[in-house]
Amino acid sequence: MGKLRSAGLIITSGSAIFASYAALSGNQKFYKQCLMPCFQLLDAETAHVLGVKMLSFGIVPFKTYQDPPSLTTSVWGRTFSNPIGVAAGFDKHAEAMEGLRKIGFGFIEVGSVTPLPQLGNPKPRVFRLTEDEAVINRYGFNSVGHPVVAERMKKFRQKTEKSIVGINLGKNKTSTSAVDDYVLGVECLGDFADYLVVNVSSPNTPGLRELQGKKQLQELIINVLKARDSLLSKPPVLIKIAPDLTSKDKKDIADVVLDPKSRVDGLIISNTTISRPSSLKSQLKSETGGLSGKPVTDLSTDTIREMYKLTNGSLPIIGVGGVRSGHDAYDKIKAGASLVQLYTAMAFMGPPLITTIKKDLHKLIREDGFKNITEAVGNDHR
Template sequence: MIGPFAGLASRGLFVFDPETAHGLSITALKTGLVPTCRIANDPRLAQTIAGITFPNPLGLAAGYDKNAEVPDAMLKLGFGFTEVGTVTPKPQAGNDKPRIFRLVEDRGVINRLGFNNEGHEAAFARLSARHNAPGIVGVNIGANKDTADRVADYVAGIRKFYALATYFTVNISSPNTPGLRDLQARDSLKTLLEAVLAARAEEGLRYGRTVPVFLKIAPDLTEEGLDDIASEATSHPLDGLIVSNTTLSRDGLKDQIQAKEAGGLSGVPLFKRSTVMLAKMRKRVGPALPIIGVGGVSSATDALEKIRAGADLVQLYSCMVYEGPSLPATILKGLSSLLDREKLSSIREIRDTRLDQWAAEKL
């Protein structure tokens, strides 16, 4: 079980700069120094989304395990699923350091990493080594900064990892690759989805199974931008949306020094904006299309609110910087406690119960 030692070790990482601390945490997970969490699965938390049966609705968002080094270690912390990446076809160093900044007063993080990763081949080798191992592992795919054809890079990701991914996330919403968010514009998005989903169809025939594809969007869209994405998402055989990536907004931050750093903001300050965006998108796409809510989840209360605002599943990452590796287990226990109190038979019963309130908020 995860106990006080793990919490102290997590806080001890604050001695190091954020990127060094991140690397040390990966090393600790690879060497087994982080204790696993063994809580019994609560069948009331399980649900089937996009044809995948998730043991619980809590997942690790992309960005932590960029190179598919520790998916199984993360699943052992209690996550119902984990997402590796963002992975690009060629290795790339990303932006200049320093490029991660803690906003301790705000319990937030700013990063401008820029899709730093070891490329398709390295991630493919690691995922191949765990092929057929239990657990849901999604692959988040992106485009190289210097590519001549971004759409081709996403198609390459589908083809490369088709035999290994439980699902794909098409990440067009990072603010740290110049021009990437332009792919959210309607005409560009139509072209991208047509190419990606055509590649998925071809690979599906080859492998005899259909791997779901999710689209990850930004939290900084206008109402008109949401309209465009919803229209394209519902007119293609897309399997779901992930709402949302990091934000360029700096509204309401206490730390006005770190707030001046360029990059995407995540953690607690992102919770409200991303949840409003989630609800507004749920209103647009209707009840059937799966949505994964991500942004600022630091407690069971936050996770429940995402679900009440329209999410089927929830992801987190940045808040673990402050809460430590026990956070997934703490959230899952909180979810089960709510079901006990409300005498509910499934977590799905609370979905959309505060949809109208959240959707009415202004962006």
């Protein structure tokens, strides 16, 4: 009996040591086949919160990949060591920025942040569509509010200047003035941000997407730019748009963002979709909310291509939506994105995915004869 117990103990400890080593060394197969399926035993929101906590405590793979010069790029006068960033919604409350940098992201976007703290929609509000490699969420801007995020950003900036961090701004559900909410965001958080995002495309706040309409958008941008121009740091302002816009909507947005009165510094394309492609297999497909992941890939890339054309390639675009591989990232770059973000694929594949994407991207641009990613931006249009 004693021997059996010792053997059991040795096997258990051996497996635990192996698992810890595999996890901390960032072994992609181990993440894909063992660790991430364990995470998926938890409900989607618990897994999300746990993932953020682990990153905020610095529990990250110790093996790092040195970004090659081919992936370095310069946008808005900032140098990105690689073009792959984490999309808004993962680190909503600015808790895990250092961990996210350590797992290899070239930039981080925190938020969306609302002026006042708010709880968001009732749970459950995040759903994994595993067969579709997709997620539906209706978080509804759960946020700790501007002052808490401002305090965290202040501390973070005192400790490290290395990371590029964008801040994504939202509005409170019960606010009577969207313009005031975004202006408050600029005033409170702008000086901590490498760029600011005016998020007018989340589908889970009533009336938010209507701010993409021509008149409303122009009024909003004029006020946001005025607030931005009175800041010391004057960060670039980007507008994040939906993938569900009509051709007229897109033309209107292009007209507004190119108009000298309301000219912004970039676009983020795209947010989640309210559409439900017929290819979806999961039973959860009819949950209300925004769909992200694989089914959004082409919808988002096509929107990038169209907006790049409508804006004559004159505005930097961050391409986001269903990026799961170097190929997906490269497609968005060729369609016109200067930078790329992802979220959902990381929830399925874990942090090693970032290194895989970067290695593949490096290979792909070399195969096409480009020296660096900047040369490949918008290549579909040449």
